[in-house]
Every structure is written in structure tokens, then in C-alpha cells.
Amino acid sequence: MSLIRKPLNRRSILRAGAVGGAALATPTIFTSKVWSAGYLNEPTGAEVILGFNVPQTGAYADEGADELRAYQLAVKHLNGEGDGGMLNTFSSKALQGNGVNGKKVAYVTGDTQTKSDAARASAKRMIEKDGAVMITGGSSSGVAIAVQSLCQEAGVIFMAGLTHSNDTTGKDKRKNGFRHFFNTEMSGAALAPVLKNAFGTDRTAYHLTADYTWGWSQEGSIKKYTEGMGWNTAAAVRTPLGAGDFSQYITPVLNSGADVLVLNHYGKDMVNSLTQAVQFGLRDKQVNGKDFAIVVPLYSRLMAQGAGENVKGIFGSTNWHWSLQDEGSKAFVKSFGQEYGFPPSQAAHTTYCQALLYADAAQRAGTFEPCALAAALEGFEFDGMGNGPTLYRAEDHQCFKDVLVVKGKENPSSQFDVLEVVEVTPRSQVEYPAEMLGGELGACNNGA
Amino acid sequence: MVTKISPARDYLLFGVFAIAVLTMPVWLAPIGAGYPDLLQKFAIFGLFATGFNLLFGLTGYLSFGHAAFLGVGSYTAVWSFKLLGMNPIPAAILAVVTSGVFALAIGYVSLRRSGIYFSILTLAFAQMSYNLAYSVLTPITNGETGLRVLESDPRLFDSSANADGPLISNLFGIEMTGYAGFYFCAVVLLIGFFIAQRIFRSPFGIMLRAVKTNQNRMNYTGLNPRPYTLAAFVISGMYAGLAGALMCITDPLAGAERMQWTASGEVVLMTILGGAGTLLGPILGAALIKYFENIFSAFNEQTLHEAFSFLPDFLEYPVVSVAGLFVGEGWHLTLGVLFMLIVIFLPGGIMEGVSRIGRLFRRSSSKVEPSGATAPAE
Amino acid sequence: MDILRVEGVNKSFGGLRALNNVNFSVEEGTVQAIIGPNGAGKSTFLNCMIGRLAPDTGTVMFGDISLTGMKPYEINQVGVSRVFQTPEIFSELSLMENIMIPAMAKRDGSFALHAFKRLDQDAEVRDKALHMLEDVGLVEKRDEIAGSLSRGDKRRLELAMCLSQDPKLLLLDEPTAGMSRADTNNTIDLLKRIGDRGITKVVIEHDMHVVFSLAEKVTVLAQGAIIAEGKPEEIKGDPRVQEAYLGGAHL
């Protein structure tokens, strides 16, 4: 039982005890609101607590572990330990490496299990028990949207981790939620011109799409942009999440007349479907006198490692890659590599940036109050974080920045060196009007 | 034996249980579990497991698809919020009714088989529900994202005045979050526990045990086992539906993964871990699993170092690295080890441990008393 | 008056003819025995009577109710109880509970949803159960788990369970199989005692001692057909019966 000897946060004991007692007497006053002065979980001591909510079990556990590493690194840098990483290249100089608003940054962690229920339970623990003023992390859109709406209702800021669905900052956007990662719309806009250069305009695509919201979102965006440049779509087939063996979906591709296969899959589905598609000889096939091509619109370097040699020559888009040569990326890769011995993933990058951006906004606002902080983030222009000049758009809380189009590397020099950057699509090319994706931000919530 | 327990003892048990549940925020705080969300989960999953136990513990029919009813209850509750308004009472009632109807349909088919064949039938129905809810039924379930209440929903009986606040279920003005939410769940759990207790002591309850023991004799005693098992299945499905509704009342979001086989498996594990066929066991099992899931997963290296900082450095690091395997991302390992230890050393689950300790006590305080539950001679 | 009338019953399993045009009747209030060598079709016959097996042809009439095609619990509900060769009891429940269940089945029918009543407050059923346990001499053990009883006690418990339903017809399948001589005699006494209640009984038995001390009429079954019927003393001297037993391939 010694494991549970965790020294409890004094504050949470007091609060639980007090509220428990009060609740028994008068049942109307015991919402958490009563117990916070200005806003929910306002830090009163020498520390400010952030909640890092990442998948630690399940298919995305490795991505979650990488996110957690990045967060721990960010906390170090914020508190002035280590080499400072991107703080040195970040265009805003508000942060001094002495904590945020004079408070040392502390954190709590939790497991989302990549399930909405578990992720919300974990986030609630951080808010209710540990007193976190901000929740961040996650590796899927379902979880991001679920936790974002929870944070909106509770009244804390949510800084999304890896989430690629349009809905996160579209249909389901929230005033308290912010996303640094790109989305399927941007993937489509960035990929299409590159695909046009590589494969021409006379192509017929066959989509295999994971049968849930993110998959549909991805399929829609890619269709929109490829059809816009003259491609046809032979078919778009939905595959069950976690199908494992995709052979029954791949064989119809062979004789469909299509010459491009688009795999709207992520994670294990992507690894499996890509591996199997290559086994079926699709990469070496000739159709209508053209080389058959496979496209994986959303690449993740961690997952690409799982597909091994099968990724060679296959196009996709990604939010960031460690081989980028700008100052920000180099600084981040250096401090991450020195700390852990291998390069960071895009999940690590986006979460590291989110942590820094949050801290910077808090410093500039001079408070951790969600509404003030949101105002500081909205419309914020910055640079030096690896993706060129970036805007946190006020209308939908989506970051607009350059998007990378990558390709599986033919001759990797190490196990981490599986992707090469083909093109950095400039931000102007992936911008779209905020009202296009619908949704309402609503009012911000301080939780008090 | 059941018939030996007097009504007075039952009321005493219920009273002690009620006090224990209602004071959980106080006495669970020292072990880090005294915050509303986890307390709500204890109550909700306690209710779920109690209902499951009415089927499995009494009749021995092992359903591997009970999460389907949890999901159905959840979706019904959210639809009730969306269409009728944010009051939890109609949501709960509708959830119980719908899950009851679902259970009736699934139970009617599945109960034509017994043993593992029954288990697989229920599993198949639940998996079909899950797969469809995640994909093609998205218009009803909102798929991966989960069904939520939106500003634009009709909410017939809500005054439009409170439409600008967060969309949280409220009982005549009391918002069902935080401790209010917990007490709402706790009261429902107590009602559910009370009903379960009465069923355990009732003629119906004894008939269910008869189903488990010897269906052949039941038949030749003039009793038709089928309606008994079906009734137990439906009641148990209703409990699950109610638990699903409570999940949405405290947090208005219904996701499909609630119906996945792992969720069905979880309630099976909770029940066996606590002690199938006992009243308190499943609730203890539920609490234990939820505690591990929420608290053990939250330890990280930093907290471990704090916890073991009293050790000298040369000990602290190895201890932290060993302990680190079992917490944080390794919390599943702890759970697996726990399952094995309990089932190996306490065949009757946690409740067997409790009764062993109880027997030790009685033995030391009074003379040896003949235990009613001696092992069968054969 | 005949309480049970079996007419022209045939039953085959694959190519094997287990029952061949069996006609059989039991007069109300009597004790009738069915004997026969191993494999004579006794158990098949019994199973046809209580709905476990459906006869290929023929009818089984209980009073003016046809039992063919009825479910076992329906047959019990019209007043037929059965004691099995190996005692069928609720071995995880206490003796009291074992007897309360059939008593409730008798009172409430094949299904009743009494989910809120307390079983221990049901004085009627409890008294009846206590009374029955006293009758079979198991009242001291009323709170023990049935599975822990000796075989003889289990048999007595099963008998008590059947009797607590006040059946009109009681079928006993080798009620003394595997018992010691003393236990057998106890059982015979018990069965004789309950004979006073006017319950009609059909006993399938191997043990001639039991048959001749209990039965008023004996039916001999061999190779699926009835070869003799009559009072015990008549049967004793019947050469066909001796032939069936001694000349049978199974002995």
C-alpha cells in the first residue's frame, strides 16, 4: 500500500472535506463554483498546475508517451531548467524562464485510454481534485472534442494535442479550446498540388476510409481538392475501425480501374492497410499505362515506423518533422534529443508548442483566468516554433501555419529517418474562411 | 443462508451501507478518491455491477454484452435531454424503459441457450450494437464524437431563459455536476441496492438461485425457468440502462465505446472480483477497478519521487523505477496482477476475504461456531 | 378409477425400438411397481410419462388431461411429481429453501414475480416446509446446505420436496438405488407412511425386496413390451418373468 502514500495536495483535502461537510447540511450551495474566487482553480500558492492528459494505454500509448516527454521538457524550459529549447527562438519574449506569472509550473498526468469516457474522467480528476487550470493532450479527435467540451463546461482552457478532424475547430469548436495541430482541410489543400505535380491531373482515386467521423472528414477534404484538380473518384469504401486484415477491401481496388489508392486511416489501421496494400503489389502495379500510387493523407512518423519499408515513396502530409532546418525546429530537436536520445515526433512537437503558447499567453495576460487568456491567444501572431509565421485565428481558435508534404524515404539513415519533406506548403495556400466549417465558439467560461 | 438473515439485520446492513456511501467524500479523501467525478463513477458502476450481479450472481447466466444496455441507457438519456429538456428524472425513466425493452428483445433470443452459448449470443448482440453505433448509426449516436446536447436542440420543457449557460443536466435548478451529481447518483445507488437486497431475500430471488443450482429439478417442480431468467435479465438490463443514464446526467455525453466488449468485460470482472452472488461484493469490485483506473494511472515519475523521497538516494531510484512499472502507463499491469492474486487466493472474491476476516474475529471473541457455508461433502 | 392411462405408446431411437405398443394404467390411490431387467425400457417409459421424451405414437392420459406434448413443468402443475434415480435437489441451497421452492410452486404456479416479498415472512410456506422436514426426519438439518447431505438424506429431501406439493401421482425411479439395507428399510417405511395420504405411486425398482414390500400391483417390462402384470405374488411365480430375468442376455 505504500504506493498510495502520495502526499496529498493540501488544498484538495481541505476542499473535499469542507464541501463534503457542507453538502450534507445544505444541498444547494455545493457546486464547485462557490469555492473559487475569481475563476475556477485559480492558483493561490507558488505553483500553477497544468493537466497533461495523454493516452498511456491502448494503440496510441507510444504517441502519448512522446507527448508526455514533450510536456515534461516544456515544463523544464518554462521553469528555467535545461537549455530553454524553443523559448530562445519563440518570437514572443514574454516568458523569462522563471515560471509563469511568478509561479512555478507543476503538472499532473492522466490516461485518456483513447476513449472519450476515460479521457473525460481523467480530465475531471485533474480539474476537481488536482486543481489544474488547463488541460492539454490527446491523440484522437473523438477524445479532443469530448475533452474540449468538458473544459468549456467546467471553465478551464483546453489546448488540444494531436487531433486532425475538421470538427475540433469547426462544427465542435469551443471558446475555451485551442488547436495548434492542422486539420484534414489543410491536408487536402497542401497535398493536392504536390500530387498534381507527381501524378498529373488524369487520375482515378480509390478511397479506403476508416468508418468514423475523422475518416469521413479526411475523405471529404481529399476528394474535394483532388476532384478540384481534375481527378476522378472511383469509389470510397468505408472500413471498420480496427479491421486488422484489410485484404477484402484491397482486392476490389485491383480491378476497379483506379490508379491511386488513398488510405484515410490512422494509427494501427494505417500501418495494417498500407502494409497489406503493398503486399498486394499495388505499389509496383501499372494501370492505364501509369504507375499505381498510394497516398496516406495523414502521416505520423511513429506510425510510419510500424509500417517499415512499406512507406517508401508514399506521399502524405504531416504537421511537423524533426528534419526541418529552421531555428525553432533545430532548437527543439536538440534539447529533446539530448534529453531522451531520439528525435521528437509531431505529437511531441504540437504538445510542446501548445504548452509554451499557453504559458506565453498567461504571461502576457498577467493571469491564468481563462477568458483573459483566451483573449491573449486569439489572433496571436508568432514565429520561431518550427512552422514559420503562425496565426492563432480568433474566429475558430485554429492555428494557421505552413503544412509539410512528406514522402517515405527510400534510403533511411536510421530507424527515425523514415520520412523526407517534399514540400513546405505555405500558410496562404491552406487558409480557408472560418465560417466554412460551421460551428459556434460560444462564450468563454471562467468556471465562476 | 438467505432465509436465516432477519429483516432487522438487513435494515442494519442497508443503514450502514447508506451512511458509508453518503459519507464517501469524507472518508475517501485521504486515499485521493474524494473528488466528485470518481465518487460519481463509484456510485454509477456500483449500480451497474449490482444489476449485473442480479443476473450473473443469482442465476449463473454470464452475459458478456451488458455494456449494450449501458450504451442504450446513455443514448436515451441524452436524447431525452435534447428533446425534452435537461431534467434528469425523465431521462432516467426513459433510459430504464428503453434498456428494459432492449433487454427483453435480446434476452428473449439469447436465453434460448445457456452456458457459453448464451455468453456469446449476448456478446454478439452487444458488438453489433457497438459497431453500428460507431459507424452507420451516426445520425442517431453521433458516432466517434459521441452524442451531446446542443444549443440548437428543441428541449421542449426547458424555459429558454437558461439556454445560455452550459448544457448540464439540472434537477429543478440544481446542477447535476460535482457533489450534487454525486449525491444524486448515490441516492439512485441506494435505491438500486435496496431493491437488489429485497430481490435477494424474496421468493423471486430464491427461484433465481434455483435456476443456477438445478434447472432440471425446477422443471420437475412445476416451475418454468425461462420467465424467471428473462425477468432477471430485463431487471439487470434496466439497472445497466439506469447506470448509463446517470453517466449522462452527471456528464451529458454518450459515446459508442461504452458498448464495446471491453466495457462488458469490465463489469464481469468487477462482479467476480468483488464476489459474485454477494450484495456488497460487486460494488466493492467496481470501486476497486475504478480507483485503479483513475488514481494509479495518474502517478508519474515526479509523484513517485515525492512519495519515496524519504528513502536514501541509492534506494529511492531503484524503488521508483520498479514502482513505475505498476503505475502511470503500467496501471494495467497492477490490475492484471490483482485479478490473478484475488482469484487464486480468494476464490469468492473480496467478499470472501471480508468474511474470512469476520470469521477470525468471531472465533477469537466467542467460541467456534458452526459455519453454514461448509464445503459440500461431494 | 384410473388416474393414469397409457395407451399404445411406441418409442424408437434410431433403429432401436425402446417401447413397443405399451398399454398401462394406474388406479387412483394404489402403489404400482414397474420392474424389468436392465435395458427393458423402464426409464424410457417413465420419461415418456413425464414429458422428458415425446412418444412416437400413443397417448398418456392423466385423468382426462393428455400429458403428451406437455412441458415437464406443466405436467408437474397438474399434479405429477417425480423422484429421480440420482437425487435431483438444489444442492447449493439450504434444506429449508429446497422445500420452500416446491411449496411455492404449488401455490403460485409456474411463474410468479414476487420480487419484494420477504421469503422468511411467508409463514404459510415456512410452516409447510418445517412440517415436511419433520416428516422425513431432517428438521435438525434445516439450515444445512443440501449438497453436504448423505445420499440417503438427499433422497429423503427429494421425497419431501415432492410431497410438499401434495401430488396426485408420484413417480419414483429406483428410490433405494445405492442405499444400505438399513437406509432402504427406512425409505420403505417412509413410503408406506406417506401411502396413508392417498397419493398414487408408481415405483420403478430393481430391488425385489422393495417391490414386494410396497407394491399392490406389479408390471413387468422386457425389451420394451409388457410381458406380465398382476399382484406381487402372482408375478413371483410367473415363468415368463423368470425367463426374462434369468434368460436375459444381460445377466
Add this chain to the structure above:
Amino acid sequence: MDVILLQLLNGLDKGGAYALIALGLTLIFGTLGVVNFAHGALFMLGAFCAVSFNALLGLDVVTVDETQTTAWGTPLEVRTPYVEAYLGDFGAWILNYSVPVSILIAIPVMLLVGFIMERGLIKHFYKRAHADQILVTFGLAIVLQEIIKSIYGANPIPQAAPVAVRGAADIGALFGFDPGVIVYPYWRMVYLAFAGVMIAGVFAFLQFTTFGMVVRAGMADRDTVGLLGINIERRFTIVFAIAAVVAGLAGVMYTPILPPDYHMGMDFLVLSFVVVVVGGMGSLSGAVLAGFLLGILQSFASMNEVKAIFPGIDQIIIYLVAVIVLLVRPRGLMGRKGVMEN
């Protein structure tokens, strides 16, 4: 036509995999009467025998190249596998054939795992309730997969098939179809053949050896065999070990098709139970039949033409078939009365 043929091929291939996984499970059911929730974990362990063997082969000489640096500033390390460094061409050959060669490693490892599991744990649960068996084997499965996760992480680890069988064969051309119409990967055909051999092997073993006869007798009637004075316990251990080997080898050979991760056992667990139950508890031929039936139906249900009529049918086909089979045939396709019915 070609589409149908291809789906049939897919179905056979899938069916082979399903049957192979279900075979060991039903063997354990039939003889030992144990509900083994750790069966998926055995499959996963087998796959990780291949991963480990490959990793072992990949152990390398590290030479530091001072002239180059990594992106984070440390000197670049150049790695050459030992086997290649010392064994030259033969080493390269082993690396190439690491998946099939690791069968040789997997057999003793899985035998040992099966032996330890049965002697150390399962043995004590023969007489316990099925619920207890489920809990203990589920706990064991979690422990095993967490151990693998702590060693290899959560991400899938790719295992390449030997170069010679990496591509796809144009089978259609052999039978007079147009070239490129019916193309099927070599490795999947290897897997199908392998599944066939394994299944035949297990059947032959049970059919033609004395040991097998006793086991079959045990499956039919455990009590009687016990009464005959045959030491059934020792045979149970062996049966369990064989089941572990079958599951493990199925895992080894599956790695080029499905890059293994620590969770793959759980992913297959539910499916293998459905196959076993549809086939009929404890029936080996039933499991094989059900494996192929479900594999083929699943393939056809995934066709666009079918999905256009029944949307989402490919999501539920397995379970739908399970329900229908169990309602029409109470004990599955070839199950016997009284096995696992209470």
C-alpha cells in the same frame, strides 16, 4: 467473376487464420474444460518470438562516426548487425528469412510457456467455476501483454517476409484470365498452406497416435478416461503446450501480414471465441469449419455491391452469423451436448 474469385481467395486466407487461432482454443476447451482468455496472449507471444528473434539478429556493432552528427548534436552511430558482420552472406540469409526461421525458436519457447502456464496456474483451475477461469486467465493476459509493452512499446513493429515471397503472384494468368486481374500476395498463400499443414498435423496427431486417441476419448468423456487409470493430468499438460504452440506459430507466421503490437492478442480474442462457439464447443473440425465459414462470409460482406444493399453489414457479419448459427443449431455447427452449457 474475378471479384468473386478474389473474395473467395480472401475468405480462404482469412478462414485459415481464424481456424488456426481457434484450433488451440477449442482443444483447451474440449480436453481441459477451461475457458482460456489468455489464448490471444499466446498468439501475441508467438508473434513476439519472431520480433525478438529479429531483434536478436539485429543486435549490432556500434561504430561511432565522428565526422557526422545527429540532429541533436551527438556523433552519429553506425550500426551493423553482428550476424552480418560475422556470418557474411549466411547471416544476411538468416536476416532475410527471420520470420520462418523464428518458428524454430517459437516451438520450444511456446512449449515452455504452455508448460509453465498449465503447471503453474491453469492446473489449479480445472475444478473452479468458469467465471474464476475467466478472471485468472484475463489477468494473466493483461500481465503478459504489459510485459511485452514495457519491452517493445505500444507501436506495431514491422516484420518483413523473405524477399522471395514479398510480392504478389498473378494467379489469374495461370488459369487463363487476363494478366493482373487475379493477383494474390505470395506470403498469404504461404500462410494458407501453413494453416492447412498445421490443421492437418493436429488432426493427424489426434487421429493416428495412441496419445491422440486418449485425448479424444478424454474430450468425449473425461470421467471415464480418468476411471480407466490413465494418467490424464500429464496428457492435459501436453495438450495445453500443444495448443500454445499452435497459437504461437499462428502468431509468428501472421507477423508479415499484420505488424504485431502488444495488444494484438486482445484484438483476436473475441473473434477466436466466436469462431470456437460457432463451430461448437470442443469440436476441432467445427472450429475449422466455422473459421472458413466466417472468413468467407466476412470477405463477401465487404464487397461494395453487398454493402450498397446492407449498409454496415461488414461491421457485424461475424456476429450476425454467430447469432443465426446458434439459434438454428443450439450447440454450434458441430458441438456436442453438455459441453460448457452450465
